[in-house]
Amino acid sequence: MRRQSVETLIAGLDAMHPERPFRVMNVCGGHERSITQAGLRSLLDKHIELIPGPGCPVCICPEEDIAQAIHLALNEQVILLSFGDMLRVPVFSHTEGPRSLLAARSQGADVRPVASPLDAVAIARANVTQQVVFFAAGFETTMAPVAAMVAEGVPDNLTVLLSGRLTWPAVAMLLSNDEQAFDALIAPGHVATIMGSDEWAFVAEQHGLPTAIAGFHGESVLAALQCLLQQRSDNRAQLVNCYPEVVKPQGNTQAQQLLREVMVVSAANWRGIGVVEDSGFTLRPEFATVNARVRFSELTDQSSFTPLAPPAGARCADVVLGRLYPDQCPLFGNECTPRHPIGPCMVSDEGACRIWMSSGMRSVDESKPTPEGV
Template sequence: MSDSAARRWLQRIHDLAIREPVRIMNVCGGHERSITQAGLRGALPENIELIPGPGCPVCVCPEEDVYHAIQLALNEDVILVAFGDMLRVPVNAPKKDPRSLEQARAAGADIRPIASPAEAVRIARAEPGRPVVFFAAGFETTTAPVAAMLAEGVPDNLSVLLSGRLTWPAVAMLLDSEQAGFDCLVAPGHVSTVMGPEEWEFVVQRHGIPAAVAGFSPESLLAAMYSTLRQYREGRPFLDNCYPELVRPGGNTAARRLLDQVMEVGDANWRGVGVIPDSGFHLRAAYAAQDARRLYPAQQDSARKRAGQMPPGCDCARVVLGKIYPNECILYGAACTPRHPIGPCMVSDEGACRIWWAGGVRERAKDTA
């Protein structure tokens, strides 16, 4: 870290002289990437533990949704588009069958990676004679543009296979469990930009846990860590905003209005975790004509809701929930690498396993059984 402001925040953290172990969960995959790239874990006092949390939408996208997208692309005359990371997410299928969208594309399906909803609209307009299905998986920050796309109106041949999730319910589930696994929370900056920081008030008000919203620079992250540690030391928890340049009270009112117009919130399955109440975005009935789930029900397999978890031996679910570090998974760095991912956490740039691998952690923890 060459930034002098970051060094000052780091010194303030050391000056707090907290002696007991303190566990800080960082929810966002982007935060985990910044922490790893900047080497913040090694710079903090040894007793301060940073735990990556459930901030990777690719990692928690239900297996049955990925399977639905694969079968739809293989068996229907459609163009399927998806954000690039989703193409490599594996499902639990026999080795003779395509086990990812990437493999389905190699088998002849017309599957195209995109970077934004605008690209999906552009492809649909360029191919008016063919149905285009947008497999849209993501948290609030990527789901809001999907809502805006639908609200503005889309070509008749474009539909959406929606797999959107809200971030805070997973943290609420952890805090409501017997073992939350963390003492302080660094809340996601981009999500708070859209939804407002108020979504994270429950962490303080219901559970008495220090919390701070952070941006993605080492300076902002360290400021948030300092804030939560000072709150912890003083026994005076509150929600701090350490990303004021973008995060405002109430969030982005236009984006929230569009989300509410196009989608409703209901129970949703998280891969390997199970159903979390009120954690998923679902298209409202008014948008049924654009709902790929209604248009292509034959390609769904409801039995996968029981069987469609993580692949055998894969511990991505516990990594997502902050129960273990990435390199404590028995497959990490051995059977599972970015070149040959077994679990979704090794696929996405926001997956903790992929981030740790890119950061130079190439072997399993020595005490892993």
Template sequence: MKEDFTAAKGWLERIGELPIAHPVAVMNVCGGHERSLTQLGLRGVLPPNVKLISGPGCPVCVCPEEDLADAIALALTGDVTLVAFGDMLRVPINAAKGEVRSLAEARAKGADIRPISAPQEAVALAASNPARPVVFFAAGFETTTAPVAAMLAQGVPENLSVLLAARLTWPAVDMLLASGDAALDALIAPGHVAAVMGASEWGFIPERYHLPVAVAGFSANSLLAALYSVLRQKLAGKPFLDNCYAELVAPEGNLRAQALLAEVMEVTDANWRGIGVVPRSGFALRGEWKRFDARARFEFSALPRRRAGEMPPGCDCAAVVLGKKQPDQCRLYGTACTPQNPVGPCMVSDEGACHIWWQGGTRAAA
């Protein structure tokens, strides 16, 4: 069903009436928000003093390079079937010249690698091939990690293992704001993550950093309502947490999903590609589910790599993820790095800002 833009037009008019005399930088944390904002062309219709900045909401972009390298090595050298969400197959690692750079390239060399769209596909594949090890390379944020926890809690075949590269969203935002060089005036929090973890999780932003924040969905109406809210908060000098996606997001979130996460996984310090270790931002299997950890079941050989753990030379994906550069300010954007030949992870996923901007028609570096 097509979106009714009548309400959105009203929000745009209200935003246009606000007395915004100075530039206001608003970060949309979620990659899905960036996609909606770009596809809807909202940057082009907002007041010139309102600057929208993409944030760290792309799990493909921040997946540690070493986890990708381990997945590639296991698929190439182990007698296993490796499954992963589709976007992960094309993410490049910093391999030496002539070496395999991605899961897609490993697949082309004969590795048994298959894209899936839901955890239950991994379960079905393992159940139908009981004599063959199946490894689920599970990268993602809370929205996709909760179903992985549910999958394990419900019971899985003994030949299924999980190579977990899951992350919590809010700690990266907390680290960015705590650094003091974020140059942000307000934030729009991710609706799908808040639907799982609760809108209240984002209350630390006004409480600790005195910045406006609003949870938003993915429609023009919800995004513009959230933008109007944070702009009004900024002008009034009274920041608070607003929920502009109340039809799907409760203050406490999905308690059953949170209980499954807490039952199956524990929160750990975790590395983010190009950013470094973010405290208490990752998940690891706990208790009886540790036996399904691929790292406990398999030996991992090291691939020949350069600049291990870093972004490729010249790639500004880390700066884009942290909102310090816009995609077209990257030195490689639209030249060496395109969706057909991605150098950095932000050009791969449909939640990666560089890929979104390219698809939206921005084809050259600024």
């Protein structure tokens, strides 16, 4: 696909004036960050809506997995490692005690942020007399390097508490429940880099919705929008790759092979969403020695965690599912802020609420309808 300048792309968008609302879901938190920080919504026709979707791995990590990590950190004398965003994500249950990994650390737990699986291996090798647990939550782009780490072999004192998810099943679930949830899709470029652009063809082929793969620079996002609008104008639906310099139809086959060798896919719980079929990564039985849920067998007993309903007014699940914009949650910017997050969407750099607050965006244009159209 030929690269165009930002000026050319914006001019092309200006020439397109949809006569009715055109709701485009951008799945990835990285896309939402690019869109919001660049102020792209302010450049678009009032009928074009850009709806944040369920592409924040921290936001959808189930509370029971975080509770397991907190339990290990407090009760098993382990070094608990996690990607930085996860440390501040709150959980709500009837169980007394710290509500986040950061709170557990304040009570004496050895909780440390890491940036990659290589960091986890290095910490385990530097602390051979201690058990080290790597709480690995994320989508395909995170799971691929975790799979590579496990396949290469890890120190005997390192185990993995896995909370991995595939992205496309959540979008498929949204469309199976309501084919009118959105009118077009910007699919995540980083996931497609691993899994291939062809994985997203079902949106166009099965649901008749224009679909584009986009990268994270302004030109790629704008090119995807222009492509989607053109499809709408032509009354057609197909998958177009607007990130061809990185994304290939079949993706990274070596990374996919590692995922298949190390992990299996099964039904999995998504925070605020529920169980999504064929959406969760778990370690294969042959890697049981690396599985924290096997080494610390009490984690298999889920009865100790009883989730509470979200705090009154919290609409995290609706924001994740694209049913509400962040500012339409009554807690946004009031009780819930980046300094004092009520829900996960205000914690992660990929959470829509955090992105909007950090970018100074407090409300969407009131002339545009809500994602629900109400």
